[in-house]
Amino acid sequence: MEPLGDVSNPTSLDSDHLGFMCGLEIHQQLATGKLHSRMPGELYEFGIEDIPADWNHSERRLRASQGEGGKIDIAARFEQRRNRTFVYVQPPNAGLIELDEAPPLPHDQEAVDLVLTMSAMLNAKPVPTLQPMRKTVVDGSNTSGFQRTTLVSTNGQLVTDTGEVGISVICLEEDSARKLETKSTPEG
Numbered sequence: 001m002e003p004l005g006d007v008s009n010p011t012s013l014d015s016d017h018l019g020f021m022c023g024l025e026i027h028q029q030l031a032t033g034k035l036h037s038r039m040p041g042e043l044y045e046f047g048i049e050d051i052p053a054d055w056n057h058s059e060r061r062l063r064a065s066q067g068e069g070g071k072i073d074i075a076a077r078f079e080q081r082r083n084r085t086f087v088y089v090q091p092p093n094a095g096l097i098e099l100d101e102a103p104p105l106p107h108d109q110e111a112v113d114l115v116l117t118m119s120a121m122l123n124a125k126p127v128p129t130l131q132p133m134r135k136t137v138v139d140g141s142n143t144s145g146f147q148r149t150t151l152v153s154t155n156g157q158l159v160t161d162t163g164e165v166g167i168s169v170i171c172l173e174e175d176s177a178r179k180l181e182t183k184s185t186p187e188g
Contacts, residue, residue, distance in 0.1 A: 007081045027173075032111040035174055036104035036132070036148060039093040048180040056090040057097060062138040062145045076145075078139040085185075086140040088177060100144035105130065107150065111172055115152050119170050124156025130172075142178035149173045 004016050006012045034041050046052075056120075061084070064076035096102035107130060119126055134146040141147075156167035 009077050028089050029175070030111050030114055032114065033108045034093070034097075035108050035172060036106075037095060037097045038105060038108075039095060041175075042091075042093055043178075044091045046180075049088055051180075055092075058088045058090065058143060059085060059152055060088065060143055061085045062140065064136070064138055067136065067144075073136045075137045076138045079140075084140060086143075088143050089180065098143060100146075104148060105134075107172065112152075115170060115172050119153035119156060122153075122156035122158055122167050122170070124153035124167060124170050126153045127151055138174070141179075142174070143177065147176065 028044075030041070032041055033039065061081070063073045064080040066072055090098070097104055112130065116126060128152050130152065132148040132150045135149050136145065137147045138145050150173070151169060151171055153170045155170065156170060158165040158167060
């Protein structure tokens with residue numbers, strides 16, 4: 001269902017027409033190497049003014065495209081209509097894989113071992129094969145317009161004093177880009 005109203009002005013959208021679904025998604029940064037390259041997973045905490053001048057910049061305007069089912073994702077179409085341009089800063093541990101200019105390497109083994117241990121602690125059932133999926137993401141948080149996500153295990157549970165909490169899936173997922181600055185321009 002497409003949003004009704006001006007997508008550049010969220011308060012104009014018809015909330016009744018949108019419908020509502022809710023779930024809880026918990027993210028945990030792993031202290032391992034990058035998931036699909038052999039680069040260190042170090043995060044750099046710089047403000048936009050403090051970024052070293054020798055770090056490369058890439059500019060992207062992300063566009064929605066048809067998925068395997070032949071349809072364009074509604075959220076992707078929404079973001080495309082916002083007509084935004086994104087500038088990405090490449091720290092020393094970012095390379096061609098992060099820019100989608102080279103194929104991803106197999107999963108970082110330390111990350112796989114860690115998430116399988118966590119899955120066992122949550123009584124989750126590991127899937128037989130780890131296969132990265134490409135999730136459409138065109139909100140600017142990823143340079144390629146998608147995020148690699150790998151299903152690791154399903155049907156887990158966290159046992160608490162007040163009962164069990166179901167854990168439907170456990171995944172490994174690429175980290176998204178950190179937002180440093182937002183500017184409105186006539187070009188998006």
